[in-house]
Amino acid sequence: MVADVSEFEQVNAIANKTVATYGRLDTWVHAPATSVFGTFEQITPEEFKRVIDVSLLGQIYGAKAALPHLRQMGGALIHVSSVEGRRALPLQSAYSASKHGIEGFLEALRVELQHEGVPISVTSIKPSVINTPFYNNGRTKLGVKPTGVPPYYQPKLVADAILYAAEHPVRDLIVGDVGKLLDVLQRLSPGLVDQLLLLVGFNLQKTDEPKSADDPHNLYEPVSEHDRTEGDFSHLTIPSVTDWIDQNPLLKWGAVAGAAIGISTLALLTASGFAQDK
Numbered sequence: 001m002v003a004d005v006s007e008f009e010q011v012n013a014i015a016n017k018t019v020a021t022y023g024r025l026d027t028w029v030h031a032p033a034t035s036v037f038g039t040f041e042q043i044t045p046e047e048f049k050r051v052i053d054v055s056l057l058g059q060i061y062g063a064k065a066a067l068p069h070l071r072q073m074g075g076a077l078i079h080v081s082s083v084e085g086r087r088a089l090p091l092q093s094a095y096s097a098s099k100h101g102i103e104g105f106l107e108a109l110r111v112e113l114q115h116e117g118v119p120i121s122v123t124s125i126k127p128s129v130i131n132t133p134f135y136n137n138g139r140t141k142l143g144v145k146p147t148g149v150p151p152y153y154q155p156k157l158v159a160d161a162i163l164y165a166a167e168h169p170v171r172d173l174i175v176g177d178v179g180k181l182l183d184v185l186q187r188l189s190p191g192l193v194d195q196l197l198l199l200v201g202f203n204l205q206k207t208d209e210p211k212s213a214d215d216p217h218n219l220y221e222p223v224s225e226h227d228r229t230e231g232d233f234s235h236l237t238i239p240s241v242t243d244w245i246d247q248n249p250l251l252k253w254g255a256v257a258g259a260a261i262g263i264s265t266l267a268l269l270t271a272s273g274f275a276q277d278k
Helices: 008-022 045-073 093-116 155-167 177-188 190-200 241-246 249-277
Strands: 027-030 075-080 120-127 144-146 172-175 206-210
Touching (some): 027 045, 027 155, 045 075, 093 120, 155 241, 172 177, 177 190, 177 241
Parallel strands (some): 120 172
Antiparallel strands (some): 144 206
């Protein structure tokens, strides 16, 4: 079904049609997003509101439509947020605000459902820079086609994370090694990340391809020629090791245990050597 996610009744119709067709609803995935690239002062109030209507309220309306059906038999509520829900980027103030809003919404909703004992898992998928047509679709005030700060990851990694979350209840999944690193740096020193973004966050979000604000964009309607999975930056994609580890918890905890044993052994050897020296 085609729907405008900024209209609750249209989103609700998707949920109702799904249950009418299949008899139940097990998993609901929210992935709507649009963006305007430019400084905050370049973005009009109407443009900012539209990004919030699609990228934040679109996901909230989805949850509102899905929850009554998920309550009946339990299931998974999966929201595709972004690493920008943890760390905002310059030139993407509206998009970053929408993703921060998703994170706040999910924290409240998750605890409410736990308080009621409702068997619905609530997951936030936080992709790093993904090679989709997002950068083709976004409206730009930069004078050029925007790009993510490389490296990129292929969309399949996000799809794999969504499927994993549907089968294995988990709170958060950050997709991409660089996203996990950025999350750690943001927790340790937001000021340091500020300085890093001052160095690379502006130039690395611009390509050399001219593009005006009037060129095709999906702020108000889809761009049919961009209706595909992969974007234009396959040459900048890299694999992600930590995603595979996250989705293989036995291996993950085995590595943690191995590291702990190694540290303990090193500490014992160091203490033994110190005692002998004494």
